[in-house]
Amino acid sequence: MSEKLQKVLARAGKGSRREMEAVISSGRVSVDGKVAFLGDRVDGTEQIRLDGHAVKIAQNEDEACRVLVYNKPEGEMCTRKDPEGRPTVFDRLPPIEGSRWIAVGRLDINTSGMLLFTNDGELANRLMHPSHEVEREYAVRVFGEINEAMLQTLRHGVKLEDGMAKFNKLTYKGGEGRNHWFHVVLTEGRNREVRRLWESQGVQVSRLIRVRYGDFSMERRLPLGGWIELGLGDVNYYRKLVELKPETKSKVKVDAKKIDNTQSRKIRKNVKKHQQRRQAAATTTRRQRK
Incomplete structure (x- = not known):
């Protein structure tokens, strides 16, 4: 066929x-x-x-479907190479033999938080496609005067330049003065949709963090710029969510647990080393251009 x-x-x-x-x-x-x-x-x-x-038309039967969770910092581009030399989300990912990591959607340069990567293009496509209605949750700090009428409008729908949009869920999380935190949930990933929805109400987004994709939330001990690979159970959660058959193999130990303090410190140390190497390389490049 x-x-x-x-x-x-x-x-x-x-x-x-x-x-x-x-x-x-x-x-x-x-x-x-x-x-x-x-x-x-x-x-x-x-x-x-x-x-x-x-191109190998089919993935090697011995190659397992893999999924990474990356804690994206602000300032990184969701592209493989940036013509301006800015850091990208692919810079720190582990090498993968015979394939490459595919980002599941994008976060803009000023947005941080949970970003998924997989070596399975079909899984990536289905997780991104709005027909599967996979929830994305964001913590958002907004600056401006907020009233209940605005919130109801955002829940019921706003006409943007690319069509109607709304928050499926919108929950107030507190704040002071004109700064307020909310958690919002969408089931699609249009460009800058969260920011554009708030801007439609005359409110500015000053901080945006993705905290959940599907039912899987960002691991709190995962440092900015760090990644973890999901175990078989979590990989199959995502596969089942978008109606793909379960995986039977994993690169991660079956009994692998959540990140503990020791692992968190190790990841943080590796992130710092990477930043130092990148800064040294940027300094060398600038000197060569002079």
């Missing part, structure tokens, strides 16, 4: 379906020696190349 080319490339770990659609449209993919077009389908017998390099 044939499948869409972008779906096959995503499953092979080359990126999300949306990314692969752009790659195909730019003429970077060939099938049996001919440039591929968006809409092409393959049945698994073809020779597929991306930028001239052969």
